[in-house]
Amino acid sequence: MFRYLVRRLLQMILVFVATTFIVYSLMYATGGDPIQALAGERPVSPTQRAQLIREYGLDQPFLVRYWNYLSGLLQGDFGKSLTGREVSDIIAQALPPTIQLAAIAIVTTIALGVTVGIIAAIRRGGWFDNATLVFTLIIIGIPIVVLAPLAQLIFTIKIPIFPTTATSGDLYALLLPGIILGALSVATAMRLTRASFTENQRSDYVRTARSKGLSKRRVVGVHVLRNSLIPIITFLGIELGALMAGAIVTEGVFNVPGVGFNLFRALRTEDAPLVVGLVSVLVIIFLVANLIVDLLYAVLDPRIRYE
Amino acid sequence: MHVRRLAAWVALPLSASLALSACGTGGDTGSSDGVVSIGIAEPQHLLPGNTHETSGAQVMAALYTPLIEYDENNKPYEVAAESVSTTDNKTWTIKLKSGWTFHNGEPVNADSFINSWNFTAYGPNKQDNGYFLTRVEGYADLNPTDANVTPTAKTLTGLKKVDDTTFTVTLSEPFSEFKTMLGYTAFYPLPKAAFQDPAATPLVLKPDFEQAPIGNGPFKIKGVWQHDQRIEVERYADYKGTQPKIGGVNFPIYQNTQAEYADLLANNLDVVKTIPTESLSTVQGDLGERFQQSPASSFQFLAFPTFDPRFSKPEVRKAISQAIDREEIVKAVFQNSQKAAYSFVSPVVAGYRDKTCGAACEFKPAEAKTAYEAAGGPKDINITYNADGGHKQWVDATCNQLKANLGVNCVGTPEAKFADLLQKVEDKQQVGMFRLGWIMDYPSMENYLGPLYSTTGSSNYYGYSNPQFDTLVKEGSAAATQDEAIKKYQQAEDILARDLPVLPLRFGQNNFGHSTKVKNVTIDLFQRVDLTKIEMA
Numbered sequence: 001m002f003r004y005l006v007r008r009l010l011q012m013i014l015v016f017v018a019t020t021f022i023v024y025s026l027m028y029a030t031g032g033d034p035i036q037a038l039a040g041e042r043p044v045s046p047t048q049r050a051q052l053i054r055e056y057g058l059d060q061p062f063l064v065r066y067w068n069y070l071s072g073l074l075q076g077d078f079g080k081s082l083t084g085r086e087v088s089d090i091i092a093q094a095l096p097p098t099i100q101l102a103a104i105a106i107v108t109t110i111a112l113g114v115t116v117g118i119i120a121a122i123r124r125g126g127w128f129d130n131a132t133l134v135f136t137l138i139i140i141g142i143p144i145v146v147l148a149p150l151a152q153l154i155f156t157i158k159i160p161i162f163p164t165t166a167t168s169g170d171l172y173a174l175l176l177p178g179i180i181l182g183a184l185s186v187a188t189a190m191r192l193t194r195a196s197f198t199e200n201q202r203s204d205y206v207r208t209a210r211s212k213g214l215s216k217r218r219v220v221g222v223h224v225l226r227n228s229l230i231p232i233i234t235f236l237g238i239e240l241g242a243l244m245a246g247a248i249v250t251e252g253v254f255n256v257p258g259v260g261f262n263l264f265r266a267l268r269t270e271d272a273p274l275v276v277g278l279v280s281v282l283v284i285i286f287l288v289a290n291l292i293v294d295l296l297y298a299v300l301d302p303r304i305r306y307e
Numbered sequence: 308m309h310v311r312r313l314a315a316w317v318a319l320p321l322s323a324s325l326a327l328s329a330c331g332t333g334g335d336t337g338s339s340d341g342v343v344s345i346g347i348a349e350p351q352h353l354l355p356g357n358t359h360e361t362s363g364a365q366v367m368a369a370l371y372t373p374l375i376e377y378d379e380n381n382k383p384y385e386v387a388a389e390s391v392s393t394t395d396n397k398t399w400t401i402k403l404k405s406g407w408t409f410h411n412g413e414p415v416n417a418d419s420f421i422n423s424w425n426f427t428a429y430g431p432n433k434q435d436n437g438y439f440l441t442r443v444e445g446y447a448d449l450n451p452t453d454a455n456v457t458p459t460a461k462t463l464t465g466l467k468k469v470d471d472t473t474f475t476v477t478l479s480e481p482f483s484e485f486k487t488m489l490g491y492t493a494f495y496p497l498p499k500a501a502f503q504d505p506a507a508t509p510l511v512l513k514p515d516f517e518q519a520p521i522g523n524g525p526f527k528i529k530g531v532w533q534h535d536q537r538i539e540v541e542r543y544a545d546y547k548g549t550q551p552k553i554g555g556v557n558f559p560i561y562q563n564t565q566a567e568y569a570d571l572l573a574n575n576l577d578v579v580k581t582i583p584t585e586s587l588s589t590v591q592g593d594l595g596e597r598f599q600q601s602p603a604s605s606f607q608f609l610a611f612p613t614f615d616p617r618f619s620k621p622e623v624r625k626a627i628s629q630a631i632d633r634e635e636i637v638k639a640v641f642q643n644s645q646k647a648a649y650s651f652v653s654p655v656v657a658g659y660r661d662k663t664c665g666a667a668c669e670f671k672p673a674e675a676k677t678a679y680e681a682a683g684g685p686k687d688i689n690i691t692y693n694a695d696g697g698h699k700q701w702v703d704a705t706c707n708q709l710k711a712n713l714g715v716n717c718v719g720t721p722e723a724k725f726a727d728l729l730q731k732v733e734d735k736q737q738v739g740m741f742r743l744g745w746i747m748d749y750p751s752m753e754n755y756l757g758p759l760y761s762t763t764g765s766s767n768y769y770g771y772s773n774p775q776f777d778t779l780v781k782e783g784s785a786a787a788t789q790d791e792a793i794k795k796y797q798q799a800e801d802i803l804a805r806d807l808p809v810l811p812l813r814f815g816q817n818n819f820g821h822s823t824k825v826k827n828v829t830i831d832l833f834q835r836v837d838l839t840k841i842e843m844a
Contacts, residue, residue, distance in 0.1 A: 036726040047450045051433040054455065083351050085534070093534060149565070157573045164573040165566050167536055167559045255566040257535035265349070265562065 001298075004306035008294070012287045016280075017070070023279045024066050027272040035082075056082070056273070069276065078277040082269065087277035090262055095281070098258035100171060101251070102243035104178025105185070106236065113186040114232060117193025122220065124198060136187035144184060148253040151180050165255040177254040181247050185239050192235055196228040203227075229300055237293030241286040341554035341843050342541075343825055345578040345836050346567040349535055349560050353517045355495035356427030356434030361580070361834045362560075364492050368835045369540045369556055370410075370522035371495040372548055374401060374420075375486060377832055381657045381750050382789070383487050386548060387415065387496075387523065389472075391489065396481035396785060401489075403472040407547045409498040410527035417474040418505075419496035419523075425462045426502075426510045427493060436493035439748065442485065444477045461508035481785045483792045488749040491833070496523055525551045525838065535560055552842035568820075577822045578836055587642040587818065594820045601830050602646070602654045604747040605815030606755065609690065609705070609740050612732065613808055614770040617685040618740070624807040625667045626679035627688075627740075630712035631705055632670045633812060640701045644818050648811035651755060651803050655832050658752045658793035664804050664811055672712040679713050687716045689739035693728050694721035698742055705812075732768045743768065743809070750832050752796035756780050760808060771808035 035044055035052050053059050057068065072079055078087035120129040139147075155176055156164040166173035200206065201224055209219045244259065251260040259278060266274035298304045350363030358367050374388040385391060389402040407415040426432060428440040430450040440446050444465030449458050465477040478485060488494065499505035501516045519531045525548060526540035541555035559576065561567040564583040570576035572593055582590050582598065590598045611618040618624060633647035650663040662668070690706060692698040699719065706717035720739065722728040731738050745766070747754045757780050758764045762772040776799050783795030803809075817830040826844045829837045 036724070045438055045450070046452065047430040048433045048435070048437065050455060051431060055433075090534070149569075152569055157569065160573060164570045164575055165559075165561070167561070252563050253566060253569075255561050255563075255570075257560070257562075261535065261562050 001306055008291055012291070015287060016283055019283045020070065020073070020276065020280050021066065024069065024276050025062070027275055028062055028065075030270070052082075056080075073280065078280070079273045081266070081274040081277075082271045087274055090274060091259075091277060091281055094257065094259045094262045094278075097166070097174065097256050098244060098251075098260070100174050101178050101181060101247070101256060101258060102240060104174060105182035105243050105247075106240055108179050108182025109185045109189050109236065109239065112182070113189025114193050116186075117190040118197055118220075118225070120190065121194045121197035121201065124194075129194075132190065136190055139183055140187040144180070144247070144249045147183070148177070148180050148250050151176060152253055167255050167257065173254075174256065177247075177250050177256060181243065181250050185235075189232065189235060192231055193228065196231050197224060200224045200228045226300060230297060233293055233296050233300065237289050237296075241282075241289045244282060244285045244289075342557055343553050343555075343577045343841055343843070344557040344559060344575075346561050346564075346570070346576050346580070347538075347558045348562070350532075350538075352435075353520050353532060353538075354434075354512070355423055355492055355497060356432065356436050358492045359435050364833055365580075365835045366538050366540070366558055367492050367495065367520075367522075368831075368833075369524060369526040369838055370520055370528060371492075371524040372522075373491070373494060374403075374489040376490055377750060381655060381832065383490060388489075391486045393485075396483045396485070396787070397478050399476045399478070399485055400469070401474055401476065404547065405472050407523055408545055409500070409523050410521045410543055411498060411500055412545075413498045413500060413521075414471075415496055415498075415523045416471045417468045419498060420494075421462075421466045421468060421474055422499075422502065422505065422510055423495060423497035424466060426497065426512065428463050429461065429509050430458055431509070432512075436491075439488065439491060439493040442478045442480070442482050444479045446479070483784055483786045483789065484749070484751040484753050487751045487789075491749055498523075525549075526556060529555065549839055551839050553838070556838065571820055571822060574822050574824070577825045578819065578828055578841075579821075580817065580819050580830065580834065580836060582644075582818045582820055584642060584644055587644050590818075590820065597823070598818070598820045599828070601817045601819075603815035603817045603830075603834055604653050604655045604750070604832060606648065606651075606653050606745045606811070607645070607813040607815075608648070608743055608745070608809040608811050610743050610769045610809045611740055611807075612735070612738060612769055614735060615737070615739075617688075620682050620684075621805065621807055622678060622682035623684040624810070626675045626682060626684060626713065627709065628664075628667050628807060628810045629669060629671045629675035630679070630709055631810070631812070632672075632708055633668070634670070635708075636701055636704050637813060640704050641813070645813040645816055648814045651800050651809075651811055652752050652796075653747065653755060653814055656747070656750045656752050656755065657789070658796055660797065660800075663797075663800050667804060667807055668811060676713055679715075684713070685715070689718045689720045691720045691722055691728055691731070691738040691741040693725040693742075694723055696725065702742065729768065741768075746815075747832075752793060752800070753780065753783060756796060756799050756803075757784070760803060769808050771806070773802060773806060776802045776806075 035049055057065055069079065076088070078091065081087050081090060116132050120132050123129055152164060156162050162176040163173040166177060206219060206224060209223050248260040248264050250256070251258050252264065259282070262274065263278050266278065298306055345365065347362035347365055350358065350366060351360055352358050353363055353366055355367070355371070358364055372387045374386065375383040375391060376386045378384050387404060387407060389404045391399060391401050393399045401420070403415065403417065409415060424440060424443070427434045428437055428443065428446055428449050430437070437450070440463065443463050445460060445463040448460035449463065451458050467475045467477070469475060498521050500521055501512060503511045503513055517532070519528050525543060525546045527543040529539040529541045532538050537560055538558040539555065542551060564579070564581055565585070567576065567579050568583055568586050571579045586593070611624055613619055637643060637645055637647045649668045650660060652659050652663070688709065690702050692702045699721065702719040706719055709715055709717040722731065728738070728741060732741060745755065745759060758766045760767060760771055761777050761780055779795050779799035779802070783792040783799065786792035786795055817834060819828065819830055821828045824844055825841055827840045827842050829840050831837050
């Protein structure tokens, strides 16, 4: 187990360097003019331009710039965004709301998707199964660009239960956007749970458990559930990473000052240091989430062992 | 045992979700105790020398009071200044009102302005508004052409302190509109507390100053700038100017105007300065009387590369102009959020006249077609635009009108970025007609003429040159009074109507709305809510 962890951590370093390199070179390859982008349609004086170019090292060759960036990163220095703020400050401010939002979304997915999936699998073919199938298909069919403003209009303006925007980032305000975000993966989680559960219900060990005289509750709650969780955990792990990457649309509609919000602005203003900084953090989050998912497999299925 | 561990995981998120729903504290209650909330975007900077976008400028207008402001006729009058006077338009004497203090109690004196302007103008400080001081003597020494050389001079030679409340500004050449410039953010003062050592040359700004700027304005900052969330200001009790009618302002920060508008509809936000275009069709029903429009300073136009033989004849340009139905585009594409332009100078400046473009901008398709063919206009034309600015729709609409009315082939050619477009124009590549926009720096006719059409103008991308025009603008800048200057500028504008180096298309409008909690909402020349006029309903 320990050796496996070390091996994975070493792999993660390689993946991290490779991904940051790709992102850095992509930002470099867009070849825009970040200084002009910052100024909008206004003229930038040559003096000012030269000063900024020197400050951000835009005149140096690509590999030198990447090396400087990477070595700064290893010392915990994310560099400065083009507006002069420390990228690490921006990340520190953007992460908490996004983590909260992702947590609410994941909880929604688990609470609704997994529970409903299990019930649907147990009462396969019944009215509940069919009704949820139709309902989830409808939800999955509405794109977030419609769903989010619609929910905002209904639940914050027409029937004011929730605050309209989550600018301050307090938890209650994040509830509605979190649920909306989670609703998108509810359908997938539900179908996945239902399929996996149905399959396991037919397997030999379930029959054995039943014939042994175990209560239905124990058979379903322990034997079937545990063995059905592997695909769901895989899905949720990846989903959590994706949610952390910032739901650009949801964060935009509800004005959540999170990662997606900042990433969008950084891309629009060609703020390469900020984009690369945010993406680097996201890469780490993805890697850690994946590692946790892999470790969970061993917990769920004793046949899986990591050496 | 395994089972119990698993059960614990399932229980954990569930209990977390219960805790979440329990802590319903409610959202912002922005407008209690006479506090008004005004939506902004995240400012880039909060510093006189570096703030040039409208969000930052809005906050700065609360924190700082300029030397002069503008009356209903857009003419300057003194605010923080006692008087701004000159005899030759070259040396200006600025006398300050005495007894004014910054929010930290420091007196506002001649040094406050001199230090601030010196800091802004010093090249290595790379301040965005540095170019506003180009006309002050000594600016060139602070901004050497080779940017990697540290300038030898550290201060503007044109700024001289006379006594505590008086200083003089010497310009490198006479400029009658200098007083008009002084209302802009770039000319705000800075307290000694802004600098690490107020006696040092060059001055070095304290690194955290922008997080909680200290100004001389009607409001002082409450706490610090909470990035991406909000900036709050409260009334400054010792303010010597006209006291505002509200206790403070909360500036929540929005990423997009849709979210801002939703908050206004829910009555959580008091003022939205820019109603999103998507919502303009429903805004009358949503807000009724609370939706307002006022002229803004922006000016959109189509420019001709006059060096291109296809467009070198004014007759060709005039025919194209007459084939464009400006009103139709404003209505269909912009939902009346902008106004059709028939002049070269915006309605927000003194000296503006309606329809200076005359017959050349009137929509006369039949006449245009005959004239276009007689002048031998090109069969294929294109309009180049930057794809990142939302221009595709109106460019395509304009092209369709030209196709229908002139019988030519017309296509819109997108360039990825505005900078790419300018680069191509500067390299004199075949771009056809191209779109440009202009936002004034200071409310003077000169600002709509000099930089755009003078032979050496900084934004003259179309190679237009008319010595008579240059002379008139120069004479205007050297005129003894503002009225005389305006006369010269108007004559210069009339030349443009004959030569048509560009076609005026649209003037910007402020499309703003407010909640039921406030009244007297007005937007000033620089697209800022006037904080001295707004009051609680």
